[in-house]
Amino acid sequence: MIMVTGATGQLASLVLDELARREVPALGATRTPAAHQRRLDLDDPATIDLAGVSTVVLVSAGYAEDDQVVARHRALLEAAARDGVEHVVYTSLTGAGDHLGFALAHRATERLLEASGLAWTVLRNGLYAELVGALLTWTPAGLRSAFGDGAVAAVARADLAAAAAVVAAAPAEHAGRTYDLVGEPVTAGDVAARLGVPLEGIGLGEYRAGLLADPALLPFQPPMLASIASSVRHGFLAATGPDLATLLGRPLTDPLEVAVATAAAMRPDRAA
Numbered sequence: 001m002i003m004v005t006g007a008t009g010q011l012a013s014l015v016l017d018e019l020a021r022r023e024v025p026a027l028g029a030t031r032t033p034a035a036h037q038r039r040l041d042l043d044d045p046a047t048i049d050l051a052g053v054s055t056v057v058l059v060s061a062g063y064a065e066d067d068q069v070v071a072r073h074r075a076l077l078e079a080a081a082r083d084g085v086e087h088v089v090y091t092s093l094t095g096a097g098d099h100l101g102f103a104l105a106h107r108a109t110e111r112l113l114e115a116s117g118l119a120w121t122v123l124r125n126g127l128y129a130e131l132v133g134a135l136l137t138w139t140p141a142g143l144r145s146a147f148g149d150g151a152v153a154a155v156a157r158a159d160l161a162a163a164a165a166v167v168a169a170a171p172a173e174h175a176g177r178t179y180d181l182v183g184e185p186v187t188a189g190d191v192a193a194r195l196g197v198p199l200e201g202i203g204l205g206e207y208r209a210g211l212l213a214d215p216a217l218l219p220f221q222p223p224m225l226a227s228i229a230s231s232v233r234h235g236f237l238a239a240t241g242p243d244l245a246t247l248l249g250r251p252l253t254d255p256l257e258v259a260v261a262t263a264a265a266m267r268p269d270r271a272a
């Protein structure tokens, strides 16, 4: 049996949908389980029951400080070894993302995985095209961005989910492999041009000040978001690669379309 962690999350639910579409039996595990799901809270290791599970798709449980994220992933890997899981598929971060504030937790998890004695596959996911669209902010005049002219090899979340399903369905074929799953270069200017609105570029200092003044953000978020903008504008996230299309056996979903759709949905006069 395949278990997918974080089953209510956007990526994990797409992985489960994709496995169902392929008629591969899989179980969702989440902090808030429905009737057919298993409860799993990585902050509470006592809830981690992997009995009967052969393959775990460990969807990274980010959105916290590094030490907390690594502790979550460590708890899952220790339980996997204890409960006889054979293979763990981990959704990590593209190699080009090493300068991002949240890279450390991913690389530390990869090291834990390699040392675990389990069979493993690492899916080094690029930045979601949805995220790229969501990080452009609307002003009365148009879009604002701290990305400069930098491109992101952005990737539709659904393509990453499909790749995870391909690997989970036949894990032995992918044992010991690290795939770098990036898409095609998208710039803030591309999104603005497609939407037919002006783009205002702002510097990292102004962007960072705005993040630090935002009471809705948790303490880890301003440096995390600033590191994304800094990496993009310095060109670190632009490189493309063949792994995703090879795994999927088809062309990628156009990430510009996805980023544009996300930004358009957030336009104040159009958002619900």
Ligand SMILES: NC(=O)c1ccc[n+]([C@@H]2O[C@H](COP(=O)([O-])OP(=O)(O)OC[C@H]3O[C@@H](n4cnc5c(N)ncnc54)[C@H](OP(=O)(O)O)[C@@H]3O)[C@@H](O)[C@H]2O)c1
Pocket (backbone or CB within 6 Å): 005, 006, 007, 008, 009, 010, 011, 012, 029, 030, 031, 032, 040, 041, 042, 043, 044, 059, 060, 061, 062, 063, 072, 091, 125, 126, 127, 128, 131
């Ligand atoms: N590549 C990118 O651009 C990008 C962007 C944002 C995030 N990420 C990373 O990719 C992951 C999946 O992305 P997403 O878009 O699906 O995010 P999402 O919709 O916000 O989902 C967050 C995920 O974190 C899980 N989680 C949080 N705390 C947990 C805990 N204590 N125990 C178990 N699970 C926990 C949630 O599981 P429950 O079902 O239990 O709620 C859920 O699957 C994120 O968690 C983050 O690490 C990647």
